[in-house]
Amino acid sequence: xxxxxxxxxxxxxFNRLTGFRQRVGNYPGVTVExxxxxxxxxxxxxxxxxxxxxxxxSLAAGAEDETIVAELLLARQAQAVRPDLIVCxxxxxxxxxxxxxxxxxxxxxxxxxxxxxxxxxxxRRGLEIDIDALAEELGTLVVPVVATRGEGIDKLxxxxxxxxxxxxxxxxxxxxxxxxxxxxxxxxxxxxxGSLEQCAGQRSEALQSLLSPGGYHETRLVERCGRGLAEELxxxxxxxxxxxxxxxxxEARVRYAWIDRVVERVVRxxxxxxxxxxxxxxxxxxxxxxxxxxxxxxxxxxFQAIYTWAGPLMDVIDGxxxxxxxxxxxxxxxxxxxxxxxxxxxxxxxxxxxFLPQILVLFLFIAxxxxxxxxxxxxFLLDRWMSLVGLGGKAFIPLLSSYACAIPGILATxxxxxxxxxxxxxxxxxxxxxxxRLPVYVLLISAxxxxxxxxxxxxxxxxxxxLGMYLVGTLVAIxxxxxxxxxAFRGPAQSFLMELPTYxxxxxxxxxxxxxxxxxxxxVTAGTIIFAVTVVIWALAYYPRPQTIATNHDAxxxxxxxxxxxxxxxxxxxxxxxxxREPERKPEVAAALAAIRAEEASxxxxxxxAEIEASSEEWAEVRRAADAKMSAIAExxxxxxxxxxxxxRAETKLAEQLTEIDHLEEGAYFRQSFLAHMGRWIEPVVRxxxxxxxxxxxxxxxxxxxEVIIATMGTIYNLGGEQDETSQLxxxxxxxxxxxxxxxxxxxxxxxxxxxxxxxxxxxGATLAVIRRETQSWRWPVITFVYMTTLAYVGALATFQxxxxxxx
Amino acid sequence: MESSDRIHLSDxxxxxxxxxxxxxxxxxxxxxxxxxxxxxxxxxxxxxAGVEMLRTGKPCLVRTGGTFVGLGERLQRAIRIQPVGxxx
Numbered sequence: 001x002x003x004x005x006x007x008x009x010x011x012x013x014f015n016r017l018t019g020f021r022q023r024v025g026n027y028p029g030v031t032v033e034x035x036x037x038x039x040x041x042x043x044x045x046x047x048x049x050x051x052x053x054x055x056x057x058s059l060a061a062g063a064e065d066e067t068i069v070a071e072l073l074l075a076r077q078a079q080a081v082r083p084d085l086i087v088c089x090x091x092x093x094x095x096x097x098x099x100x101x102x103x104x105x106x107x108x109x110x111x112x113x114x115x116x117x118x119x120x121x122x123x124r125r126g127l128e129i130d131i132d133a134l135a136e137e138l139g140t141l142v143v144p145v146v147a148t149r150g151e152g153i154d155k156l157x158x159x160x161x162x163x164x165x166x167x168x169x170x171x172x173x174x175x176x177x178x179x180x181x182x183x184x185x186x187x188x189x190x191x192x193x194g195s196l197e198q199c200a201g202q203r204s205e206a207l208q209s210l211l212s213p214g215g216y217h218e219t220r221l222v223e224r225c226g227r228g229l230a231e232e233l234x235x236x237x238x239x240x241x242x243x244x245x246x247x248x249x250x251e252a253r254v255r256y257a258w259i260d261r262v263v264e265r266v267v268r269x270x271x272x273x274x275x276x277x278x279x280x281x282x283x284x285x286x287x288x289x290x291x292x293x294x295x296x297x298x299x300x301x302x303f304q305a306i307y308t309w310a311g312p313l314m315d316v317i318d319g320x321x322x323x324x325x326x327x328x329x330x331x332x333x334x335x336x337x338x339x340x341x342x343x344x345x346x347x348x349x350x351x352x353x354x355f356l357p358q359i360l361v362l363f364l365f366i367a368x369x370x371x372x373x374x375x376x377x378x379x380f381l382l383d384r385w386m387s388l389v390g391l392g393g394k395a396f397i398p399l400l401s402s403y404a405c406a407i408p409g410i411l412a413t414x415x416x417x418x419x420x421x422x423x424x425x426x427x428x429x430x431x432x433x434x435x436x437r438l439p440v441y442v443l444l445i446s447a448x449x450x451x452x453x454x455x456x457x458x459x460x461x462x463x464x465x466x467l468g469m470y471l472v473g474t475l476v477a478i479x480x481x482x483x484x485x486x487x488a489f490r491g492p493a494q495s496f497l498m499e500l501p502t503y504x505x506x507x508x509x510x511x512x513x514x515x516x517x518x519x520x521x522x523x524v525t526a527g528t529i530i531f532a533v534t535v536v537i538w539a540l541a542y543y544p545r546p547q548t549i550a551t552n553h554d555a556x557x558x559x560x561x562x563x564x565x566x567x568x569x570x571x572x573x574x575x576x577x578x579x580x581r582e583p584e585r586k587p588e589v590a591a592a593l594a595a596i597r598a599e600e601a602s603x604x605x606x607x608x609x610a611e612i613e614a615s616s617e618e619w620a621e622v623r624r625a626a627d628a629k630m631s632a633i634a635e636x637x638x639x640x641x642x643x644x645x646x647x648x649r650a651e652t653k654l655a656e657q658l659t660e661i662d663h664l665e666e667g668a669y670f671r672q673s674f675l676a677h678m679g680r681w682i683e684p685v686v687r688x689x690x691x692x693x694x695x696x697x698x699x700x701x702x703x704x705x706x707e708v709i710i711a712t713m714g715t716i717y718n719l720g721g722e723q724d725e726t727s728q729l730x731x732x733x734x735x736x737x738x739x740x741x742x743x744x745x746x747x748x749x750x751x752x753x754x755x756x757x758x759x760x761x762x763x764x765g766a767t768l769a770v771i772r773r774e775t776q777s778w779r780w781p782v783i784t785f786v787y788m789t790t791l792a793y794v795g796a797l798a799t800f801q802x803x804x805x806x807x808x
Numbered sequence: 809m810e811s812s813d814r815i816h817l818s819d820x821x822x823x824x825x826x827x828x829x830x831x832x833x834x835x836x837x838x839x840x841x842x843x844x845x846x847x848x849x850x851x852x853x854x855x856x857a858g859v860e861m862l863r864t865g866k867p868c869l870v871r872t873g874g875t876f877v878g879l880g881e882r883l884q885r886a887i888r889i890q891p892v893g894x895x896x
Contacts, residue, residue: 058850094874097852212846248838248845252854282876286869380878383867496867496880497844499851
């Protein structure tokens with residue numbers, strides 16, 4: 001097992017020892033990641049599993065990470081599970097503080113190897129460490145390493161491989177008699193017998209339970225041994241205090257006195273220590289004004305990068321999934337299987353994976369900032385502001401990440417030690433406006449918010465509305481946090497307590513590996529749940545398949561085919577039937593047809609480029625010009641040309657009609673589906689929000705993943721499911737949708753009410769799954785879902801009612 | 809003027825939050841009722857340890873030994889110290 005203080009380069013040492021081959025899991029019952037891997041040595045006979053424990057300052061286990069360490073090193077020993085060997089990593093540049101934890105580890109009755117890391121930093125600071133003297137004082141093997149450069153790692157590997165049957169060290173500080181007597185007494189009443197070495201772990205546990213009233217060890221011990229023990233502990237503590245010892249300080253005093261003696265012997269100062277680089281950097285970086293400004297700049301840069309760097313990759317993924325889906329559609333016969341694969345699974349998984357680039361870039365930044373030590377400064381600077389809401393500074397980064405996607409945000413809450421702070425952060429993270437909401441905002445804002453310029457042409461009303469949507473989520477989140485901290489998660493605010501570690505250059509391999517690891521986790525967690533939910537929603541939207549719809553639309557297709565045949569027959573009169581039909585087609589007709597098609601192709605690309613900006617009038621203008629050109633080309637070939645043009649037009653018309661019929665059929669099926677029935681069924685509920693059943697259905701379908709609403713809208717309005725937020729057609733269709741009474745459905749208040757609903761609702765199955773996993777209970781995802789849905793409904797209701805009154 | 813009062817070891821017990829930037833104190837005790845008291849002590853804020861205030865505020869930035877720690881308001885008050893004059 002690898003143990004050590006936080007920021008001692010433990011993970012780097014671990015990665016070097018295992019050669020990056022490791023498994024990541026979770027410790028049972030808690031959410032701290034467990035990294036384990038085999039020691040990477042050439043000798044296949046050596047099979048040593050290494051476990052990387054979280055960083056800890058003390059076995060007293062004040063933070064969640066530390067409880068894992070305490071659990072594995074102490075409590076498990078009661079069940080006779082103990083590690084064969086502990087590798088304790090010390091930061092040589094801060095030996096004194098690191099030795100505190102080391103002395104606790106030395107007492108566990110388990111062989112220990114000390115890896116002295118960061119000797120390069122130590123030397124630069126003018127400190128010299130006598131390794132042999134340290135080994136002698138600690139009674140262990142001491143291996144000097146520089147983990148960032150891989151120095152000494154081979155030596156450490158050999159030491160680990162060879163020393164499995166080392167004896168446990170015995171040199172450790174001794175406690176005052178009054179404490180020892182109580183520890184002995186407690187051990188007796190716990191029924192411990194055997195040699196000191198055998199029950200060393202239990203003795204440590206007894207000591208920690210005595211010294212931390214109400215702490216983790218007391219709780220565990222009382223759980224195991226019953227209530228009577230709690231009273232005994234109080235009694236024994238009373239005797240220690242009566243002897244004039246402070247429970248809080250005695251351990252620190254005893255250990256640091258011993259450590260100071262060791263440090264004095266082992267460390268030689270060669271040059272007077274001036275302010276270190278870290279101190280000079282912190283003079284600026286923790287400055288209330290400049291530091292905060294730099295932090296803001298860094299965050300701005302990160303977010304800019306998330307959107308710009310990830311953009312092209314997202315297009316690639318999107319394209320890949322679209323072609324995969326159409327490939328599958330082409331390969332498989334039409335029917336449920338094809339639809340399930342193409343529209344359900346591939347589209348659903350694609351909807352998750354499209355966010356992967358953003359998430360990877362975000363994780364990469366978080367990993368870099370964490371690895372270089374800046375994250376602690378950010379928390380330090382932001383604690384003032386976050387405490388206004390009742391949260392600590394560490395909640396800031398997870399919440400900020402949630403603006404890209406709530407899932408990495410929720411994963412990032414693992415750094416928050418305080419349980420109630422962590423849960424509140426998890427609960428409000430999905431309220432941050434994630435990037436999946438953006439397409440919905442873009443579609444509705446561009447369709448319904450007039451592009452009026454405000455403030456003398458500086459900002460548009462559309463931009464203000466978009467900003468407003470982000471604000472809605474944020475303000476509500478602040479309110480929810482405020483309420484939660486005063487109700488369900490009441491309790492004295494945790495006071496800020498965080499080490500600001502020495503700055504260091506991030507190790508690229510470690511940073512990349514961590515980003516990769518978390519990206520993988522996202523894909524697995526989010527992918528699985530989305531996969532499952534997508535199948536359900538797909539089935540609800542696909543079934544039943546009434547035969548009448550197929551019959552009706554097949555009739556329409558037959559009619560289109562007949563029209564095409566008529567048109568071909570009409571143009572055949574010009575050149576004779578043989579002249580048109582392949583393979584005997586006249587070369588002149590073929591040439592004219594090729595020229596016309598080439599013209600059409602160039603026109604298509606022109607339209608594609610202009611489509612997003614061009615209005616429908618401009619679009620028609622371009623279309624007319626293209627038609628004129630085609631006629632000109634056709635005229636050059638005379639009758640052959642005219643025949644080719646007619647043939648071409650008939651072909652185009654047929655293709656258009658068939659697509660339209662497909663969309664109509666798709667829409668007809670959808671309107672018949674279980675999902676649409678559910679949508680009609682809930683219409684009375686969503687009527688007060690200004691929605692009709694179609695909006696209700698689309699919103700229902702978007703509960704597993706909010707971004708599908710646009711595709712669903714496309715299907716409902718017979719445009720096919722492949723619409724995106726920039727689609728002109730969809731915007732126009734939305735404008736034209738009417739209530740049975742003839743009034744327009746989509747008005748500004750309705751658009752606003754939908755957007756507010758999306759801003760506040762937890763329409764993301766993956767987020768709920770991650771909450772379930774991180775909190776280890778179904779309770780919190782259910783609560784999140786219920787409270788957010790309620791808020792969304794109330795918010796949308798208020799928005800629609802107020803906006804309608806204002807408009808009237 | 810004020811700093812001259814602090815040149816010698818003052819008998820008055822004050823707290824970390826009373827230190828100004830650049831000033832140093834020696835830890836006398838950590839209040840028992842602070843929930844994080846043991847954590848503070850284990851981190852090195854134990855009797856006799858020097859605490860240098862680097863940046864005041866909530867949280868403040870202090871140094872003890874080679875460790876730089878940010879301390880929130882309540883913890884600054886929980887650590888009782890004996891101020892020593894600016895050593896320079």
